[in-house]
Amino acid sequence: MSRLRPGRWLIAVPMLVLALATIYPLLFTANVAMKTRRDYILDRFALTDRLRWDNIETAWSSVGMSRYVVNSLIVVSSSVLLLLLLGSMAGFALSQVRFRGSRALFLGCLAGLFVPFQVIMVPLARIMADTALIDTYPGLVLVYVAQFLPFTVFLMTSYYRSIPPEIIDAARIDGNSLYGVYRRIMLPLGTPALLSVGILDALFCWNDVLMSLVMMPSADQRTLMVGVTSLRGQYSADVPTFASGVLIAALPVLLVYLFLQRQIADGVAAGSTKG
Amino acid sequence: MPIGNAQPSVRPAPAGRTDAATGGDRRRTGAARAAGRFRSERLAPYVLVAPAVLIIVVLRLYPLLLGVNFSFTGDGARDGTAVGVDNYRELLADPLFRTALGNVGRLVLLLPVAVAIPGLLATFIYLRVPGHRLYRGVYFFPAVLSPVIVGAIFNLLLAVDGPINTLLGPAGVGPVDWLGDPDIAMFVVVGVHVWATFGMSLVVFLAGFATLDAALLDAARVDGASLPQVIRHVIVPGLSRTIQFVFVTTMIGMLTSMFGLLFVMTSGGPEGSTYLPEYYIWIQQGQMNRPALASAASTVLFVIMLVVGLVQIKLLSRAGREN
Known part of the structure; x- marks a missing residue:
């Protein structure tokens, strides 16, 4: 009512x-x-x-479109896998294991939340250029991982904190090393959190423009979101074809949203309330 | 890379999670292998945390220092030499950067509106307006679209010969050059940004409402409080932490996630009227080849974000106490 x-x-x-x-x-x-x-x-x-x-069809077959899609898929999927692996490892240790310096390390990870990419764009581009990582998949993946890792670690830590320590103690008594506990207990138990954080990370990476623009200067390394903007010049007089390009780029996100709407919104809510 | 070490191990683990349990353990097993096992167990948490911490320190915190340092050196011929505050002086003299700062001021002024809209909508959804079950999903929807997609869609809608002007035509308005008029372009872009992101704040507000004591609300209604009174005396004090959080995240969002819209919709124009610090940084570093000047702008942006965050927390916590 x-x-x-x-x-x-x-x-x-x-x-x-x-x-x-x-x-x-x-x-x-x-x-x-x-x-x-x-x-x-x-x-x-x-x-x-x-x-x-x-x-x-015209938009899909225009220069580079399929290449951009492949670039995006490779970069986004590697970034998300790496984010989930590193985020859950760190989240497990920071939430369930008592060790010297854990609080300082947790705060160190959190500090990353307050450094937006815009602020470190210039030195980061320089570091990537010096290490020959600019314009490569691993370079952009590293930038994405560094960008979204603080958030991922934060959410995984707060999720793992809710798991009763007795479960871990029991697994240890059964003879598991800490790595064994991580792999056999914490990874499976973390599935719901990994899923919702993973979806959010995937959205963030897929939707990014600025990082991709700075880290992938050459045309055939562009990700889809940067690629779409280049369609605009090509089809400035042909609105329906440009609209089609936009639709193609939005489609994966639309599908994800239709099926996983609840997880996405819940993930955002969790990020705000666990503070 | 420590990832390789994170293989599962079937060796029996030493009992203790704390340092105290170690001595006895070692004596009992005795062998050197046990000592090695013990050391690897003690190192285990560090090994698990190390990759994440390393990446964050090397690729986020260290570049911050590097950038601040870099902003005191020169560009081009003076590359690498210390130039003191020359970059900052040049920034303040640059009309484009001044416009960018002025636009930040406009964003701060618009901030209460950008927070109030999702706040009110969340209140109505919480109070179960007809159709409340649908609204969260619908309103949140644009938040998952890339700014590039949003910008491109609104480029179509806002074109001078586009559908919005076609609609307004019979009403005697326009045609308005939404993105070509320096007096309104910035407000149009901010409006599109709010359209695209209010769902995010709405979800955060709804999560806050879940923690609100419903009995308090019912009591207020029984006492005959009107809706504005309920909002003022029950909801706002009850949600002060959430409101504070939304203020800060909305401001940070305005300062750091409008690049895509600016890039697609206006490219900083017309007449540089839609510059924001982030766009200025990108132009100076990528297009003008002035990385040191861009670093100075980055440092200014970082300081603005710190100040905005601190001031808002101060103001809002004081307001919370007065209630």
Whole structure:
């Protein structure tokens, strides 16, 4: 039951309008992508008369698109795997093992949260250039891992903190080393957290523009988000094809969101309340 | 790399998690192998933490120092030589950087609006406005899109001959050059940023509401409190920590995640009116080949973020006490 009084429709209607305003821009783009150029110029809003995939095909086959997708997939998946591995290792040790300096190390990891990429862009680009990592997959992966690791460690630590220490003690008595406990107990137990942190990390990496722009200067190393911006120049007069490119780039995220909406929102909420 | 060491081991582990349990353990097993095993167990937590700490220190904290240091050296012919505060002097004299700072000021002024919108919406959802189950998912949706995608979509919508102007035409407005008019372009970009990110804060607010004592709220309603009164006297004090968190994260978001929008929508124009420090840094380092000047701008951005964070925490904790 609603806890609001009769005047609630005064609130409900604007909220509904806002909800429509939230999804309409993307629906508009999808509709434009299905239209011919002529249809779009004649009427921007009219629904397309049929699903037309020509624009999508043109955008997909334009220079570099498939290459950009492959680049993004490789970089994002390696970054996420590395983030989850390092984040869960550190999170386990920092939450469940008592050792000298653990608090200082935890705070050190947290400090990374307060250093945005913009602030360290210049020296980081220089370090990457000096180590010949600029313009390579491992270089961008390292930059992504460094960017999102503080957040990942933080969330994994707070998740592992909720696991009763008796479980670990029992595993130790059964003869597991600390590494064994990590691999056999903590990794499987951490699955829900690994899943939601992993989805968030994947979104962050997939959506990034600035880091990719700075770390991958040459055209064939571009990730998809940077690649999409280059479509704009190519199809500035052909709005439907440009809209198709945008749609292609948004599609993976849309699918992930449709299926994993709850995990994503819960992950964001967890990041805010565990502080 | 210590990752290689993280293999599972079937050797029996020494009993203790603390230093005290060590002596007896060693005496009992005696052999040198046990001592090695013990040492590896003692090192284990460090081995587990090391890769993460190493990456964070080398690729985040160290570059911060490097950058500050770098900002006191010269560019081009004076590369590597100490130039004192010349870069900072040049920054303050640069009209583009001044615009960027002015825009930061505008963002600070708009901040309460950007926090109030998701706060109010979360309140209504919490109070179960009709359809409340759907709204979280719908409102959050743009937050998962890349700024590049959002920017590209709004480029279409806001074009001079685009759909928004087509809609406004019959109402007698426009056509407005949303992204080409230096007086409004910045506000349009901020508006798009808020459209794209308010769902993030909304989810954070809802998580905060989950910790709010519902009995308090019901008591207020029974006593006949109006909605504004409930918000002012129950919700705001009850959520002060969440509100503080959202203020800080929204401001940090405005300072550090609008690059994609600026890059796609305005490229800093028209007439440099949509420059923000992050865009200025990128232009100076990548396009103008002035890394030292860019470092100085980075340092200024970092200081702004620290100040904004500290001031907000101060102000809000004082406001919390007065309530």
